[in-house]
Amino acid sequence: MALEAARTTPRIAIIGCGFAGIGMAIRLKRMGIASFTVCEAGADVGGTWRENTYPGAACDIPSHLYSFSFEPNPDWSRTFASQKEILTYLKHCVGKYELSPFIRFNTRVLSARFDDDARIWRLDVETGGRRETVQADVVIAANGALSRPALPQIPGIDRFAGKLFHSACWDHDHPLEGKRVAVIGTGASAVQFVPHIQPRVAQLLVFQRTPPWIMPRRDRAVSERAKRLFRTFPVAQRIVRCAIYCQHEARALAFVVEPKLMKRPTAFSLSYLARRIKDPALRAKLTPHYRLGCKRVLLSSDYYPALAQPNVELVTTSIREIAEDGLITEDGTHYRADAIVCGTGFQVVDAGAPFTVIGANGADLDARWRREGPEAYLGTTLADFPNFFMITGPNTGLGHNSMVYMIESHIAYISDCLRALERRGARTMDVMPGIQRAFNDRLQRSLEGTVWNTGCRSWYLLKSGKNAALWPGFTFSFRRLTRRVRAEDYRFTD
Incomplete structure (x- = not known):
């Protein structure tokens, strides 16, 4: 045809x-x-x-x-x-x-x-x-x-008896309220959905392989006055767009030209972590030990506070296998879960x-x-x-x-x-x-x-x-x- x-x-x-x-x-x-x-x-x-x-x-x-x-x-x-x-x-x-x-x-x-x-x-x-x-x-x-969503290659993933889905295929028909929920992955999607499901679940287990570098996400509502300005004078919005572009493009200096320029944002990110996470043990788990920017830098102002809540446990021991009723880590600890959400990213270069x-x-x-x-x-x-x-x-x-x-x-x-x-x-x-x-x-x-x-x-x-x-x-x-x-x-x- x-x-x-x-x-x-x-x-x-x-x-x-x-x-x-x-x-x-x-x-x-x-x-x-x-x-x-x-x-x-x-x-x-x-x-x-x-x-x-x-x-x-x-x-x-x-x-x-x-x-x-x-x-x-x-x-x-x-x-x-x-x-x-x-x-x-x-x-x-x-x-x-x-x-x-x-x-x-x-x-x-x-x-x-x-x-x-x-x-x-x-x-x-x-x-x-x-x-x-x-x-x-x-x-x-x-x-x-x-x-192309990437599910983790973990032994036993097919035998889990509860609900398991990837964050890119979210099952909105499956209620998480009052459940024990495990999240695998702490990437760009997880830092967005974890704060939203944390208040709804009985227990939230977040399995982290590598802690991400996180900067605050300075999100706010756009005023009606600003919207009217952009509608009436489109050039004003083009100026704002150009300013945002230049601000972001300047970051390439540290990513590409001179990685030593990451020193100041690194200090800021660590300070932000310290302000948000008071528990020294949890803060140590969340502290990256690689150069900022080597992995994707994430933006969130509510992820750290969510992890600090009493119904959340951050697990940094590698997952050995998935059982019918939960996950088992390399040290033999069995974490029971009613649902598993895989925030494990996508198939890209490999x-x-x-x-x-x-x-x-x-x-x-x-x-x-x-x-x-x-x-x-x-x-x-x-x-x-x-x-x-x-x-x-x-x-x-x-x-x-x-x-x-x-x-x-x-x-x-x-x-x-x-x-x-x-x-x-x-x-x-x-x-x-x-x-x-x-x-x-x-x-x-x-x-x-x-x-x-x-x-x-x-x-x-x-x-x-x-x-x-x-x-x-x-x-x-x-x-x-x-x-x-x-x-x-x-x-x-x-």
Whole structure:
């Protein structure tokens, strides 16, 4: 079956309908391209902001920066928007730019295979249990890095008799009131939902492998006066957005340029911990022993107070196994639980490709990434995968600023690739292998002196120690590199 919607060349398949997919679709419409379809596995738009509905889910980047630059929202209710508010914003974008006719919901892409003879992509998709083949000239993977929840690999996890679920698949129908609840993980999601479920449960066991560095989350309501100002004078909101961007971008100096600059924020974070946690034994458990920034720095003003409550126990001994009625740690202690919530993050750098992708001459993306580690050119294009583009591909994640800024940079670059194809009258383009290799060699050398490569264990790193997740520099440097396509970096075919 051919792609739906009005047909012009090229036919484009966008995979995913979160920030990246929606932003790409809007750009295509603005370019006068209507021959695209957005394949969305879920029943609605929103991506991670549709899926992550756990209590307290919110952004850790200020609202005014966590939105499209071309579609500001003057009505954010708080400085850090909640999941529901961000999802409402994305639905607004879909409605305003009339994207609904281009979206196929409940359509999961199982594989994408390049036809060497026809020079097109054939996508194997599943809709409502029915499989079909979709043809496209161009494929844009906008499914995002944080889209595959990772359950912990703990012996016995399948035999737990109580309720067990991942925070990204929160079971709102299962009541936690009065229950003994165990939380595995203390990452970005856990520090948000733990304070919300703590008052509801009889006992809360928080199993921590590594204590995170935490800074206070200075969240507050946005006044009606400020909203009126932003609606009346949009330039005021642009100024605020720019100021927030510059404030966050300055943090790259400590992350990338000179990690010694972390000394002052480290002292502040430790002081914040001391103020919030008076019990010296608990404070010792919560004190990180790695350089601030090596793992994701978390924002929360209520996590520490929640852990200090009498119905909470922080467990730092490793979990040996999961029994029918609870968890058993390496020292043999048996912790009984009625429910287990896994705040254990997502499959990212070690997970391989999100679906089967077979490029020119049988090139297998998953096999290549598992063998060599995920990599691409500018996190966007791949040698031997003609007309296959990624948004937020390898080494384009951030530890200091808004991913929406990076998404817009990807979108601009892909748009210019499409224009390059049109200018040359070419059917396909893919980056030359030597260009991709040289780029990634430079990138890895740039990462060597950053705070992320200072020895801690994080989801940024492969088991080999290679950082395949983060961009080793300022976001404006990535935007500069992706502003225009260098035609000499690519192989074009008619």
